[in-house]
Amino acid sequence: MQPTGAIQDFLHDLEARVAGDLRTDPYTRVLYSTDASIYQVIPYGVLIPKTVEDVHAAVELAARYRLPILPRTAGSSLAGQAVNEALVIDLSRHLDRILEVNVEEHWVRVQPGVVLDELNLHLRPLGLQFGPDPASSNRAAMGGIVSNNSTGAHSILYGMTADHVLEMKVILSDGSTATFGPLEEDEAARREQRPGLEGAIYRRIREITRTHADTIRA
Ligand SMILES: Cc1cc2nc3c(=O)[nH]c(=O)nc-3n(C[C@H](O)[C@H](O)[C@H](O)COP(=O)(O)OP(=O)(O)OC[C@H]3O[C@@H](n4cnc5c(N)ncnc54)[C@H](O)[C@@H]3O)c2cc1C
Structure with missing residues (x-):
């Protein structure tokens, strides 16, 4: 059950490069081995990044060691998307800030760990709301909502999440950064x-x- 060989070296190098928590104890790994699906897969370890640079370091090193990573926010996925034999990167703890709200143009810029209900609470006094409303909105966060292209009971009115994503700043699998949009x-x-x-x-x-x-x- 303990990671060995290249995985061990990867985790060792990663620990030296991140400000956040890297957890490899059995308790944490079992905790992150499930989401809301029927599956259980034990990860190599769990990184709780404190900064975007931590995520960069993880992606860069994973590419170098050719090992898989798995970003995760609330872990409420129903089909096993949030579990794997990988380094799980839990973006919900520290990367959870609403960075900018543009009331005139009706857009917000958020980090992936922002919980949908908290975003809507923040927007309500401004007369705004993020349309797609998954039933898990009291814990589901924007990283998972965007990746799952979530929607909810009002999808006929508000569409899917993909209809509302204007632009995304991403870290590509080689560790470089890019911004994608129309x-x-x-x-x-x-x-x-x-x-x-x-x-x-x-x-x-x-x-x-x-x-x-x-x-x-x-
Ligand atoms: C009771 C219940 C009700 C639900 N109702 C609905 C519903 O009405 N509609 C609906 O669509 N879904 C629903 N779901 C499923 C799930 O809750 C949603 O899809 C939710 O949006 C997932 O968000 P999360 O934060 O839990 O994502 P997670 O499960 O943590 O992650 C989802 C996926 O996104 C990826 N991911 C997360 N962050 C990033 C990132 N920063 N970069 C790249 N990839 C990332 C993960 O690797 C994973 O593959 C429900 C689930 C439950 C348990």
């Missing part, structure tokens, strides 16, 4: 020229949209 054609063409994984993603997406344009429009 683009005009000429800007998309410029971004194709970018080096590394980000440029490769734009090239691939534009190739898919060109090759399958008729199917996508149909």
Whole structure:
């Protein structure tokens, strides 16, 4: 049950690079081995990052060691998405800030650990609300809501979460950072020229949209 070999080296290197908590004790690993599904899978360990730099370090090292990571917020997923043989990264503890609210343009910028009910409590006095309303909104947080493309009883009125995501700042699997959102054609063409994984993603997406344009429009 104890991690061995490359996993042990990975966890050792990670511990030296993060400000947050890296937990590998059996109690924590069992605690994070379940979500709201029927599955139980024990993770290698659990990182509770204090900063975005901690998440960067985890992704970068995982890429170097070719080991899987699994981000997690409330762990209320129903199909096992929040459990795996991986380093679980619990973003709910410290990365839970509402960073900016733009009342005029009706958007907010949040970290992944913001719980949906808390976001809506914050927005209510401003006459705003995040539309999609999963029944688990008193614990589900934005990282999981976006990744699961959650919705709820009012989906006919408010749509799915994907209908409301304007832009995302992400850490790619090689540890680099990118911001994705809608683009005009000429800007998309410029971004194709970018080096590394980000440029490769734009090239691939534009190739898919060109090759399958008729199917996508149909
Ligand atoms: C009682 C109950 C009722 C529910 N009702 C609904 C409902 O009405 N509608 C609905 O859609 N779902 C519902 N769910 C399922 C679940 O609660 C939702 O999908 C919820 O939005 C998941 O949020 P979470 O914070 O628990 O995500 P988690 O379970 O922690 O994670 C979900 C997925 O997101 C990924 N993830 C999390 N953060 C990040 C990140 N920062 N970057 C990349 N990936 C990330 C995880 O790896 C995982 O794959 C319900 C669940 C329960 C138990």
